[in-house]
Amino acid sequence: MDIVSASAIEHPPAQEHHHTAPTGFIRKYVFSLDHKVIGKQYLGLGLIAVCTGMVLSWIMRYHLAFPNKPVPLVGLFAPTFAAGGVITPEFYLQLMTMHGTIMVFFVLTTAPFAGFGNFVLPLQVGAEDMAFPRFNMMSFWVTFVAFLVLVTAFFVPDGPPLSGWTAYAPLSAVGKAAGPGQGLGQSLWVVSIGIFCIGQLLGSLNFIATTLDLRVKGMTLARLPQSTWAWFITSIIGLIAFSVLLPACVLLLLDRVAGTSFFIPSGLVVSDALQPHSGGSPLLWQHLFWFFGHPEVYIAIVPGFGIVSTILPAMCRKPHLGPRVLIACELAIAGLSYMVWGHHMFLSGMSPMSATLFSVPTLIITIPAAIITLLWLGTIYGSKLRINTASLFCLGFVSVFVTGGLSGFFLSQPSIDTYLHGTYFVVGHFHFVMGVAAMFGIFAGTYYWFPKMFGRMMSETLGKWHFALTFIGVYATFMPMHWLGLAGNVRRYSSFPSDYMQGSLTLHRFITFSALFLGAAQLIFLFNLLWSRLRGPVAPDNPWEATSLEWSTTSPPPFDNFGGRHPIVRHGPNEYGVSGPRGDYIMQTDPPVVGAEGA
């Protein structure tokens, strides 16, 4: 705030106030209305969820590499499902279901969107808080309850469900007869995801209203930072997607507990018993689910676009290439994301004409994605890139996004997908483009905004080691999966002990060791988080010499974000590589500079 001109801030207009800063522990840190605390709570939930999901994946990978050996410690913690540590095919599917559900919903959705968005978005638009702080608090706690309900499935008699994170009907609809975990475990899954939808809808509502109505003076839409644009677009995608998944969960739950037949066909025999249902459509569930499911990919990845597009210009010390084109491409991706859900259903028996209709927009969606990638490369090209952990993870994001995007190009062709759909090729593809890319966005955001969140810098040495080992680990883990898929190695199988796929065991073992290596590399990150929080060097207000509003307040910001004053925005967020009062950049609140006027 030292250089911020007095003319660039003003006192708020005379009006009523409420939401006084809480003093008690419960109101301050637990049931807090402060967006900054809620953002940290979401990130904390994401951290717990990602650790849980990663441990589940290790158990699966260990079993795939050594199918006849008991998995260490598993027999101790899950004696009912894996006696002596031996993983049954059913338990493998249960682990897979919980891994996918936890990672997609409680990590890839909560951390990059709800976590960083909650902390940063109000700061970047100059607001004191989200538009509806109580809804915001409810949003987090509803999501937290959803997580608790989901993990409760581990502790019910038959364990968690085994129908995958997609919960395909009728397997997910007929109840206990469908197998272990399909009784109470599957019901808990449906209830959990329904609750999760409510939490995300409340969050999306807040993000949209805050972006549209709580911007400070001078903060036009054109002056919004790229990350705020990305969260805004993501909230629109989420609003539509979760509004459809919620009804799907309601109908599925009614099929399970109320005897309806929305998704269960006539004459279905399960475990030698004719199911007392008639006339339902399993395909209806797939349509409803994937209408949500494909946009969910963009709910996970578009915040990463925004994070990378915010960090790159700050580290390259030059303006982002084509910022408005970038936003237009994100909007195009958001629109197209609702026209491509059928490409997940090429093998569902749809007509070739329908498959073509879904294939074409899937191919078209690669165009804005490719333009965005080229804009990043153009921004980096010729710049004096500051090599730090945040910028390295941005480069890593571009790399894994391109890698995953290229394999998606093949899968968008119905004829090729027919062969590859049920194989590890798909596993490698979506882990790169959705999982790893989103995680790299989360890591980049963490290293970039940690000083603002906690007032301390993270260790760059540890961060660079973390990046290097993670980058190697993800390619070693997920790239060979493409080769397995091309060789016809099917997914969702718990082992390949005596068939033609046994030849793939060596590669599976390599992947397992890589996955364990990748997981071990994350211990560096966890240590860095903890150590930096306690002992890291005190962060200045603007350690990256960045332009957006969050860097014009203290680190960490005060309760009302700007110390009772409202900033006035006079520049766009893209003013790098110029001659300003502070150096080669102009902050959004800086006074007008002749010859360097912002957008």
Place this chain on the structure above:
Amino acid sequence: MQKSITPPSATHTGVWVGIAAIIMSFAAYTSAMVVRQGSLPEWHHFRLPPILYWNALVLMASSVTLELARQRIGGPFDRLGRGTTSRPWLSWYRVTIGLSFVFLIGQYLAWQRLASEGLYLATSPSSAFFYVLTALHALHLLGGIGALFYALHVLRADDGPRPVDVLSAVAVYWHFMAVLWLYLLVILALWV
């Protein structure tokens, strides 16, 4: 250190965004029903209980009385838009709340009527959609009734958002509930 109240524009945006989410939800239910009806030769049609049409009139009347109440809020209001509760508009407001409960009772009677005919939630796909759609509309309407009471609470409070702004946002939601019911009535009459 304090934070400012939510501005009226954000409240309105929030209501419209919420309405968009509800529209998407009911669009999903509608598409599910159309798909089910189209793919099922044994879809059993049944006649809607006549009380549902009277309920539509009740709900539309409640929208009218809410507007009458809002038109009669003429002040005097202070700078923050607060007035007193002893105004002519309050009686119309109370009529609105009363009509909303009449509507809910009417919906309950419709469900009773169908149950007496042996049509329950799981009896047939058409009855399942009928109960789901009407029950979810009633659930959303209960939210609207909660909002009507919240607006009354705001009127009596010493601080917080301006009552006129809250009433305006609540009215948007309430009118949407009436429109949504008309839409549901049409698709139920056509499909179930």
